[in-house]
Amino acid sequence: MKREGIASDNQPMLAARTAQDEAVSGEPGHAESIQPKALLERVLERENLRRALKQVRQNKGALGIDGMTVDDLPEYLRHHWPKLRAQLKTGTYVPQPVRRVEIPKADGKTRPLGIPTVLDRFIQQTIAQIISAQWEPQFHPHSYGFRPQRSAHQAVRHVQAHIRQGWKWVVDMDLQAFFDRVNHDRLMVRLKSRCHDHDLLRLINRYLKAGVCVGEHTEATTMGVPQGGPLSPVLANVVLDELDWELERRGHRFARYADDCNIMVKSLRAGERVMASVSRFVSKSLRLTVNPLKSAVDRPAKRKFLGFTVSRNGALLKVADKAIDKLKARVRELTRRT
Numbered sequence: 211m212k213r214e215g216i217a218s219d220n221q222p223m224l225a226a227r228t229a230q231d232e233a234v235s236g237e238p239g240h241a242e243s244i245q246p247k248a249l250l251e252r253v254l255e256r257e258n259l260r261r262a263l264k265q266v267r268q269n270k271g272a273l274g275i276d277g278m279t280v281d282d283l284p285e286y287l288r289h290h291w292p293k294l295r296a297q298l299k300t301g302t303y304v305p306q307p308v309r310r311v312e313i314p315k316a317d318g319k320t321r322p323l324g325i326p327t328v329l330d331r332f333i334q335q336t337i338a339q340i341i342s343a344q345w346e347p348q349f350h351p352h353s354y355g356f357r358p359q360r361s362a363h364q365a366v367r368h369v370q371a372h373i374r375q376g377w378k379w380v381v382d383m384d385l386q387a388f389f390d391r392v393n394h395d396r397l398m399v400r401l402k403s404r405c406h407d408h409d410l411l412r413l414i415n416r417y418l419k420a421g422v423c424v425g426e427h428t429e430a431t432t433m434g435v436p437q438g439g440p441l442s443p444v445l446a447n448v449v450l451d452e453l454d455w456e457l458e459r460r461g462h463r464f465a466r467y468a469d470d471c472n473i474m475v476k477s478l479r480a481g482e483r484v485m486a487s488v489s490r491f492v493s494k495s496l497r498l499t500v501n502p503l504k505s506a507v508d509r510p511a512k513r514k515f516l517g518f519t520v521s522r523n524g525a526l527l528k529v530a531d532k533a534i535d536k537l538k539a540r541v542r543e544l545t546r547r548t
Contacts, residue, residue: 249344249407253336254295262335263287265440266328274327275309275423283328298333301409305330307421307428308436322390324422324436334417334441337410342444344404349447350454355468356443362516365465369472370520372463373510377474378522379481382513383488386501388469389442390434392449393497394418397435400448417441443468449496456491465515472515481507 297303308324354365514530
């Protein structure tokens with residue numbers, strides 16, 4: 211494994227590998243039978259490390275607070291991985307704070323990103339691969355964001371199919387500053403329902419509370435999963451999986467991509483009832499907030515979902531006007547007037 215920059219590990223593998231290989235109950239919310247240490251051992255397996263390093267190098271990305279680049283990472287791991295591995299196994303590894311970056315949004319405002327160091331991106335990626343594989347059988351089939359073999363286009367087509375079947379009103383829900391407001395305690399409780407590996411849970415919790423560097427100051431992070439690291443999308447799905455199964459329990463037709471959710475209904479009145487009841491669930495159970503300025507009950511042709519609008523009868527699917535305007539602006543930036 212030296213060619214990838216990670217020292218080989220001569221320690222024997224666990225004799226019995228449970229966790230993900232054990233049978234899943236098949237019903238949402240039921241925990242797998244997981245023996246202590248099983249998941250952390252899988253995080254630190256050579257093949258998982260190799261996949262993570264390859265992914266981080268492909269993603270490239272901005273520098274963290276230490277200034278290390280993705281090209282520097284393999285050589286750094288070659289010299290320091292045995293010590294880092296020991297720290298991860300003994301629970302003494304402490305992640306570095308993320309670097310705050312503001313990126314512009316279409317409405318003129320900015321969205322805060324938290325850029326971890328390259329080393330922490332690598333470790334987060336190793337964790338994300340295992341957590342994602344463990345939770346993937348649990349996730350609802352109508353959740354489309356940040357999952358293998360799933361896309362925004364599939365989510366839009368799912369919405370379109372229900373509109374064609376007569377569900378011609380949409381409850382368009384946007385969660386206000388979702389990634390910044392995730393409740394850490396509820397997230398950790400949710401993770402514990404399927405993971406009994408105390409050391410891995412402690413490491414994830416340390417990443418949640420690693421802090422953020424704003425200028426020359428470091429601020430504590432008491433809530434949220436900062437966008438910018440590979441672990442955040444997986445944790446976001448763990449949080450919102452609870453919403454998905456609640457919508458299923460209530461018999462709703464819906465599609466969710468990250469914090470964007472469309473619920474299809476047959477009338478304006480039904481949509482208003484659904485908006486009110488689901489907003490209460492989001493507030494009381496998830497401790498999150500539905501953004502009243504970006505959420506509405508309306509005809510699908512008047513709402514944008516993942517950059518697309520759907521006609522009233524579901525026959526036509528077109529790129530939303532705002533998405534076209536954004537594309538034109540980008541083309542103007544990249545091309546000369548001639």
